[in-house]
Amino acid sequence: MGTDDGSKWQIAVVALLIGAGIGLLRNQSNPTPPDDRWFQANVIDRSVPVVVKFGAEWCGPCRSMHQELEKLRSRVSGFHLVEINVDEKPELARHYGVSSIPRTFLFVDGQLVSDLRGSRRADDLESWLADNAGIHR
CATH class of the missing domain: 1.20.5 (Single alpha-helices involved in coiled-coils or other helix-helix interfaces)
Structure with missing residues (x-):
């Protein structure tokens, strides 16, 4: 026994x-949304999908990613883009476990649905949006 x-x-x-x-x-x-009013208003409370890129001005791949995101924005509508400097908002980076940059998240209806690590081309980002948020050209 x-x-x-x-x-x-x-x-x-x-x-x-x-x-x-x-x-x-x-x-x-x-994760639960951070206790950050700016993030709540610009990401969580948006009625359209939101692409959130964490980066820094001193980061070369982040600058490249910025250019690719601008290309994406010129091609595809129906989403909101937010870029967060990890040096200015380290608490948000910590909250979402950002340990390397660039790191990109996709929020739909206030929920985190997907993320990418590293820099990506606009074509890849467009496919990512289509697959995860149903957004097409």
Whole structure:
């Protein structure tokens, strides 16, 4: 009977750890909105999909990504673009787990639906928007 009790405890601990891990993953993929009024107004409360790029002025790939996002904006409508300087808003970067830049997120109806790491071409970004937000040229 002692072995059965030990097995039950092991199963309970494993189940607890799995549950905690799933909760952690869920929070990482769609964290609660930050306590930031500017972000709330410009991203979460928007009625159209929002592309949020985290970057910095000193970052070469971020500058390239900025140009590609401008190309995208000239080709495709129906989304809002927000660029966040990690040096000016480090708390937002931390909140979304930004550890390298550029990092780009897509929010639809205030929910984080997808993200990209690194610089991307406008064509790739256009496909990303179509696949994740249903936005086409």
